[in-house]
Amino acid sequence: MTRDASNPPADQDHDPSTSSGQRVAALLDLRSWALFDIDADGRILAGHDESGSMQLVEIAADGTRTALTALPSRCSGRYVPGSSPRRVIVQHDAGGDELMQLSEIVLDDPARPGPYGLDDLTPLLQDPRYMHVLQDVTATSLIYSTNRRNNVDMDVVVRDLASGSETVLYDGGGYVAETVVSHDQHSVAITTLALQPASTIVFTAGGRAQQITDPAEHASHHGVAWSADDESLIMSSNHDREFTAIYRVSQGGAIWQPLLGSDDHDLRASVSPDATVMAVGHHRDGADEISIHDIDGTFRAAVTLPEPGVPAAVWAPDASRFALLVSSPTDPGSIFSVDARSGELTTVVDGREQLPDDLPLSAPTVHRVPTPDGEQIPCFVYPPVPDADPDLAGASVLHVHGGPEAEATRIFNPVVQALTSVGFTVLVPNVRGSNGYGKRWVSLDDVDKRLDSVADLGALHDWLPELGLDQQRSALWGGSYGGYMVLAGVTMQPDRWAAGVDIVGISSLVTFLENTSAYRRAYREREYGKLATDRAFLVNASPISYLDQLTAPLFVIHGANDPRVPLSEAEQIVAALAERGIRHELKVYADEGHGLAKRANRQDAYPAAIAFLTSIL
Template identity: 35%
Template sequence: EELLFQQDGNNNFAAASKDGKQIVVSRSGTELSLDNNLYLIDAVTKKETLLTPHTDASSYGDVDFLPDGKTIVFTTDQNREFTTVATMSLNSDKNETSPENASKIQFVNTGIWDVENIEISPRGNDLAYTVNLEGFSRLVWRKIETGGDPKTSDVDKNLTIINLPAKGIVGGLNFSGDGSKLTFTFNSAKNNSDIWIWDLKQKSKMQVTKSDRAGISQDSFVEPELIKYKTFDSREIPAWFYKPKNFVGSFPVIVSVHGGPEGQERPGFNPLYQYYLSRGYAILATNVRGSTGYGKTFTHLDDVRKREDSVKDLAYAVEWLKTSGSADAKRIAVMGGSYGGYMTLAAITLYPNLWAAAVDTVGIANWESFLKNTSGYRRRQREVEYGRLDRDLDFLRRISPLAKIDKIRAPLFVIHGKNDPRVPYTEAEQIVAALRKRGGRVEYKLFDDEGHGVSKLKNRLELYPLVADFLDRNMK
């Protein structure tokens, strides 16, 4: 065992050349959110070379070496709105590494949607990746041409779009050892996740696994509709609208907010949504500003001082539900986990008259205590998105839901795991204690054997009927 590289930052292994002489490391930025750099480490000399100098917030990921051993392929959104496939030549013919020998990034394709999940076949002659089209996946296969003297590798401009079982989400790309087949996982609103195989020669697909649905009819599952609503600054906010089956008239609605905030609500298989739908609730799963998948500008619209603009997007979601979504205006709840838990608490403090109920799972109630108590490795990562304690403390205190506890009108259900390393359970303790002190309506479930979320089956089977019953008491 040998120490090849050490640096006091957030570093992650990204790729290694086949001969083991070159290693690419990804290092997170310390001033901007969704920002990192790639560094080339010479395993012999231990020399470090910055590959991706830039000034704006840019991301680089899914790194791999091409067969020539001196070119890497990766995804990036440098100088553009969406991530795309790119290549970069690393060194000269003399196999030296220096900034002068690092050529400019070569973009393999351009588009208006993010490229994800790059995978190269073991022989290095095939490339697969997915494209995120407003939440749905497109699976793409391209050839890699290698030849010449000296040997070079290039990604073919032609591409094949692989036919999927339905409109859904693809992940877990992996080529077989001989490169003749590509495996991937697929799920959709009506299909729980299964493994599929694509035969590159036959251009045919085959389902390998058949996940159990516990006897529940697939026909009972609801597919969402993609809707877009105008918000306060005339931007369009995308959301997935699930309607309960066989419902007549206006219905109660759960407005769901994803975590992150650098995340995206996508139309995959969500058993919890299907459970609430079976209990008669519609769901509006939002992608408010700050979500990924809609371009770099959109993702950064909630950074630091713009934090509460994203909460305003939730208020406009309610307006859309009342005017276009057949919702009962008096029966709208808000629900979210992690950062979505913060959004839930922020929604019921900033817009207290809009909500009939709220459910906060492992959410942030107090930005100051959260940043002080979260795991050390995460603090600076989160400060570049939320604000820094040494620079923005007054602002962080001002926007904390705990500081506006007197505004809360809706009954609240708080859920947390005692072993949460990301959002300490003391966030839940603070909001619950403050509400109980002023006589607020709050229910609290703390799991001693859970962390950042509720993952154990026995706990989920206990919890979610309790949540649904809570909603029934306050919305039906």
Template identity: 35%
Template sequence: MRLPRLAFLAGLGLVSCASPEPPKPVPVPPAALVPPPVEPPEAPAPEPAAEAAAGITLEQLLDVHRATAPRALGREKFLFLSDAPGTMQIFSASLDAAPTAEPTAPVQLTKFPDRVVALRLAPGGKGAVFLKDKGGDENFQIHWLDLAAGDKPEATQALSDAPKVRHTLPVFDDAGKRFTFTSNARNGKDMDLYVEALPAKKETFGKKPVVALSGSHAVADFLGDRVIVSEMRSGFDQDLWLIDAKNASKKLLTKHKGDERWVSPRFTRDGKSLLVLTDRGREFLSLVALDVATGKVTPVLELDHDVQDLDLPSYTSRKAEAGQPEDIVALTVNVDGVEEVHVVTLDAKRKVVSKKKTDLGGVVSSLDLAPAGDVAFVGLERPNLPTEVYRVDVATGAVTRATKSHHAGIDTSRLVPAELITMKASDGKTISFFYYQTPPNAGEKRPVVISVHGGPEGQAQPNFSPLVQWLALSGYAVAAPNVRGSTGYGKSFSHLDDKEKREDSVRDLSEVGKFIAARPDVDPARIALLGGSYGGYMVLAGLTLYPDQWAAGVDIVGIANFRTFLEQTAPYRRHLREAEYGSLAKDGAFLDRVSPIHKVDRIKAPLMVVHGTRDPRVPIGEARQIAEAVKKRGLPVELLTFEDEGHGIAKRKNRLVAFPAMVDFLDKHVKAKASP
């Protein structure tokens, strides 16, 4: 089960915890989630943008609602997250048995001012746990949702109330009598393992860990007393542990040297093995069976692309019925940034019996198999198709749209698709990028925005982005590159920007810009950079290392100074980031050398900086110091901050301020710029 992507990534196309009185379920009109009145922005909003060539406004694009993170109650009923209220909240819905029937009206189950980031159903479907934070601080608190309570006030209950503590999403045991999670309550850094009996009581919740752990850990599965815990040392190096929930004994299942990924482990039906994704001995993630008793690894499905995600049913029976497959697996395969959805069945020896590719393809945000294994619910989007939930029939492969969100009256057929373009870098490496543009007029030379993804353990994919769509519809071209260090192209490619090679990826960015500048329909003097998180660092690095190449830059929650970033990022994240960037103790001089703040005298282009003041990942000080340094040089600089946001812009009311401001900045310094 994949958790939903961060709000800033989805939004950019790049990047008290409980209400005083629990909300009652709110029926929503059929066929669309009707938008609520927009709250007044915290800062004066720019003038409404002009209507694009397709008759679509930026405000319309920002008012498109997203439905994602489905959790199957059965073949027809499911929960999902929607940002219809302005932040992601939990809704319930059901599909008519007829495959051609329209989705029924969803019912809103939570109503908080801040986002719900993830949810998981309890066995039997009587309740669910979910995580939410406050103002984007990512100190996620655990809540219980009683699905049998209807509209009673006690339907939603906060189980944890520790504003400075981060919790991970609980995993239920197969009997539904306990759940387990990790939390950094002990010291703010290490994620320890906790087990709670149900019904959980707030008074005693999370008081004592079952096992104290060192480092970053999250629970993956829970069967009987056996807990599978994933230890993350970096984005490319994980281990799996088997922990006994009763006696707290630990067993390492994936002993290895060097970097290996072990992702999305799930117990097989018989409980003897884990089905898990790994790149052990391979360039790409593949599906293997890991014997829990012996540690033997058996290949199940190996492809020349990453198997990106997987899910198994929460089996109601641990023994397959006659004629039924031993295990059913829904999985996604990443082919050049576009994900395919497959359904695979296995026999008791973990051999593939059948493999079906469904008609679903795009960017998959979530994947969930129903308990019976008969259907899978998928959250999926494309550039010209905003995120919706779909149901896949496992037996037939038939696809049914399960949600029909409010699209603000936009004819999605008029949205701009993405074209995949490849090029060779100066050292012969293949670099690809997604290119968005409307057909150019004869002799037209248009401005370009290069949108850089975050991570760096990430990938630019062809998703729906209001900002990218607006820019493309209003006369820009937009390029979203996957420079070296991006995932999805093999293990070796992902490591080409490690530590001392950091600025090699910035050279790729420059070469992508030069490749695009050579197009006959592009004005080489009007190419700008835009990026979020690590993509924000790439914007600043591009402006400092190749200052004559860019017309402007937009840095969203980006790193300006690796030293202050590592000193001030949340303690539970520091060791993960040092594994990627280098440590201050060993690599301090190098980190200073590659920090854009120390090369700010080279910047020649106007800069806009956007940041949330509650950001635990890249603290607000990164934005303030780079904006102040550029201002001292007398260059145009704009700093836009939000007091109720963290690592990105999650709330619609704030996107209605931030996105038009970014467009105005780009129009002023790029689109309106006269060619030399």
């Protein structure tokens, strides 16, 4: 399974490894965008990582870009609507610790030209012991969620921006996912995670305090918006159905009026601020088709994207248009302005402009992979690019997404592209338990079904010959839950996998649950099992329980500040590898949390991990 390196190429100018190394460097140097808000004059509040981490940038109507922040860690933000002088609320943490703090910056102030550093921010909510998550902003108020009461439950608080006075709207416990203020600003709709897998709960607080959805129902509700008269809510939901549809739900949840739905794919809605129109994503196999509809579901127009991908929408205050950030397998992320009446696209940022002319990219094909128990695993296959290293022909990497209640989508992934640029075929599956394929599929890995998801790795390995790939030359790569899957694969299926790259992965479900942040524990237990009642199964499903079977070399990457999967998960697996004399490498980044947010760290870690696999496969 090891490449023969005894005969180096005679002509170094045509050494594929040289060109592939340059391609990897170019891919990991690409810049990315995020989309946060639009103001009344059409300016877009975006994020851009030109500096090495995601920072706030304002894009004017004429396309002029102005850097707003230069913070040591990534940040996001929202405009304060109608403010004069113009203001932005900034959400930021320290080194990826996810303890979000909230500050303010003033725009167009000649006395304080940007970009703003950390010392230039005006603090609004600063207590690094707790998280303060920006949820919504009105002309007069900031709405945020925080775990400062007991470090576990998240309360919803309204802060008056003028006086700084605060009102607690909700302190009933749980993990708050999102909130949205009613048009009359008397009520807030709140979405929290339910204590069962893949489910959420919606209720209102303030002037219209009512339960909207059944807390006991196994259903996911998201993208909640108020109707124009504030008498009902518009939301995407799989209430009483397999795939997510768009509903109008009455106050109290007595009436569920379907507006748009399908029997074979999910629909997602982004509702305009005045609740007269919505952008609808038809989600199939990891990509969306976009259409525009009146709020009652009447079709207005189709939006034609350059290629299938995953869009994120932000509406202009007057609902005349919305901005769309679209990522696709061959586009690192472009921003478009979309006319809400015609669907016409105007390019604001062309993400492809930064691509070198001689940089080949891989486009995936869509497959269904059979399993021994009769299921079909959705899988995207990225072939190696032309002129890649011929010595890697037949070698493959299985790239597993995090979550587990998440989804591998058809977006631009520089790591996947880097692996194909070297010469690997990359398989990107949505193993059972993944979102995007209906309520049944996302539930097939809950608690005691966890190892059925791990078994899907074996089915994918069995399928490799269908692609002409060598089963002896296949490795696993994954982050977070994907890291757990890497470790589970190499320990529980030791004869199948030649190597693994584990990024912020879980080595023991028991120690993970014991040491993860307190505010996350209950909601991770809903998926994996409870420490109090399911400990025996958690031990049985933990990779560290099978170390006596481990033979594959491992490359391990972790952030020192990770609040989700503590560094101890990496340290204990690496200690076991060292004790057994198994080849391994550990890279720990002191300024990172759950994953690598900074370009410099990605440029250090990922080429080394790819070289590690190349030397083995």
